Every structure is written in structure tokens, then in C-alpha cells.
Amino acid sequence: GAGVSQSPRYKVAKRGQDVALRCDPISGHVSLFWYQQALGQGPEFLTYFQNEAQLDKSGLPSDRFFAERPEGSVSTLKIQRTQQEDSAVYLCASSLVQEGETQYFGPGTRLLVL
Amino acid sequence: DAKTTQPTSMDCAEGRAANLPCNHSTISGNEYVYWYRQIHSQGPQYIIHGLKNNETNEMASLIITEDRKSSTLILPHATLRDTAVYYCIVRVGDNAGNMLTFGGGTRLMVKP
Numbered sequence: 001g002a003g004v005s006q007s008p009r010y011k012v013a014k015r016g017q018d019v020a021l022r023c024d025p026i027s028g029h030v031s032l033f034w035y036q037q038a039l040g041q042g043p044e045f046l047t048y049f050q051n052e053a054q055l056d057k058s059g060l061p062s063d064r065f066f067a068e069r070p071e072g073s074v075s076t077l078k079i080q081r082t083q084q085e086d087s088a089v090y091l092c093a094s095s096l097v098q099e100g101e102t103q104y105f106g107p108g109t110r111l112l113v114l
Numbered sequence: 115d116a117k118t119t120q121p122t123s124m125d126c127a128e129g130r131a132a133n134l135p136c137n138h139s140t141i142s143g144n145e146y147v148y149w150y151r152q153i154h155s156q157g158p159q160y161i162i163h164g165l166k167n168n169e170t171n172e173m174a175s176l177i178i179t180e181d182r183k184s185s186t187l188i189l190p191h192a193t194l195r196d197t198a199v200y201y202c203i204v205r206v207g208d209n210a211g212n213m214l215t216f217g218g219g220t221r222l223m224v225k226p
Contacts, residue, residue, distance in 0.1 A: 004157075033213060042201060042216030043158065059213070091157050093214075102148075103214060105157035 002026065004106035006092050012112045013082045021077045021109045025094030032075050033103060034067055035091040043091050049075060050097070082113045118202045123221040126196075132189040134220050136202030139183040145206050147178060148214065149187045151198040158201065158216075161187065192224045 005024045013019050025032050031050055035043035036059075046065065048056040051072035060067070064082075069075040079086055089110050093103040119137040126132040138147065148163040162169055162176045164185075169176045175188040189196055201219040206212050 035213075042199075042219055043214070045213035045215070048213060056213070093157075102160045102163065104160060107157050 004092055004094050004104055006090075006106040006109050008109060009107065010110050010112075012114065015082060015084060015113055017082050017113075018078065018080045019082055019111065021079075021090050021111070023075045023077070023092030023094075023106060025073065025075070025092070026104060028096070029094035029104075030072075030097045031095045031101070031103075032069060033093040033095075034075070034077050035093065036061075037089040037091055037108070039088070046077070046090075079111075082111075084113050087111055087113045118204060118217050120200075120202050120217065120220045122218065123223065125223045125225055126189075126192045128194060128224055128226050129191055132187075132192040132196065132222060132224070134187040134189075134200050134202075134222065135184065136187070137184045138202070138204045141182050141204050142206070145204045147176065147182075147185050148203040148205055149174070149176065150201045150203065150214070150216075151196075152201070152219070153195075153198045161200075192222075194224050194226065196222065197224045198222060 007022045033048050034046040037043040045059040047067045049069045052069050064080045066078045089108040091108045093105045095101045095103045146163050146165050149161040150158040152158045162174050164176045178185045199219040199221050201216050203214050
């Protein structure tokens with residue numbers, strides 16, 4: 001079946017521009033996570049949704065980062081006034097809601113801020 | 115979540131078993147052991163997870179010590195396509211909102 005998809009796969013932005021990254025989770029998956037992966041590092045948690053509710057945003061690095069999932073399916077991660085340190089791969093993962101459930105990751109969006 | 119310790123890198127000959135160790139000496143009773151891998155330029159891929167018992171699936175086997183303080187991921191017949199960074203993660207499993215906390219992982223190089 002279809003996995004998690006993300007778009008665009010690559011994004012180049014000039015410093016100060018706003019960007020929007022999209023995640024389509026696996027159909028029926030209630031939980032959705034965003035992670036940020038800097039070059040050579042493991043992914044780091046950004047935020048978590050259960051359906052349309054954003055239950056944890058403790059990993060968002062600044063108020064320039066905003067995520068939404070208005071209908072409990074597709075999610076968008078928005079970064080305002082991008083900075084060079086925002087350059088990273090942004091990963092989306094989705095899962096069912098059950099004990100020990102597995103998170104399935106998309107291919108990521110590679111963001112380069114010049 | 116408990117912290118994990120993994121070797122930075124390992125080599126394995128193609129066709130041989132790859133045994134990747136992980137220490138998680140502070141693991142709690144309700145924490146699962148998860149293994150993910152990340153092939154270059156791809157998102158992390160789920161491999162296997164377990165709580166207390168050894169587990170096996172089509173990709174790998176997971177051996178958890180009786181005291182649960184360490185585990186080993188076994189790829190029985192490594193291929194070149196298994197070259198990746200392997201992450202061992204411990205995570206509380208009874209809360210759907212628990213994020214995965216990735217460490218540095220083990221960079222496995224499978225050589226012909």
C-alpha cells in the first residue's frame with residue numbers, strides 16, 4: 001500500500017523567505033510526527049498530532065516554525081523568515097494509535113536556505 | 115526515554131550475519147526496544163521492535179538479554195543494500211504520542 005509521502009522533495013529558499021512543507025500520512029493513521037534531521041545527525045522531534053489536535057510542539061525550535069493538520073489527515077509544516085540554520089531534512093512519520101505502535105517515515109524534504 | 119549506546123561504525127562481509135549491539139542499561143519496564151535504519155537520502159525505515167521476548171521478522175531478529183539492559187539486532191545474511199545507519203531506540207510504548215529519540219546510530223558498511 002501507499003506509504004507516507006512528502007512534497008516537495010527538495011526546496012531551495014533564500015534567507016527570509018517563507019516555506020511550506022507537506023506531509024501525506026498513511027491512510028487511517030491517527031498520529032503524525034514531524035522531525036528535523038541536520039546533516040550527519042539523527043532525526044530530532046519537532047511536533048506531534050493526534051488527528052487534528054497538536055498535542056506536543058515542544059521540539060519546535062522557534063516561533064518561526066508552525067505546523068497544522070486541519071482535517072486530521074494532511075499536515076503542513078511552515079517555516080517563516082527562513083534562516084541558514086533551518087537547512088535540514090524535514091521528516092514526517094505517521095502511526096496508528098495502539099500500544100507500541102510503529103512510526104512509518106516519509107522520504108523527507110531537503111531544505112536548503114541560502 | 116532511556117539512553118542507548120551503540121558503536122559508531124561496523125563492517126560486515128556480504129552474505130555473513132551482521133550483529134549490531136545496543137546498550138540500554140537504564141531501560142524501564144514499560145519501554146520497548148525499537149530498531150530503525152536509514153539508507154542514504156531516505157527516511158528511517160522500521161525494522162523490528164520488542165519488549166521482553168526475542169523477536170523475528172522477515173528483515174531481522176532482535177535478541178534482548180534477560181535483564182533487558184542490552185540487545186542485538188541480527189541481519190542473518192547481509193547484502194550490499196543493508197548498508198545504512200542503524201538506530202537503536204528505547205521508547206515507552208503505552209502512549210501513542212511518544213516521539214522517537216534517535217541517537218547517533220551505527221553506520222554499517224556491508225562489503226563484497
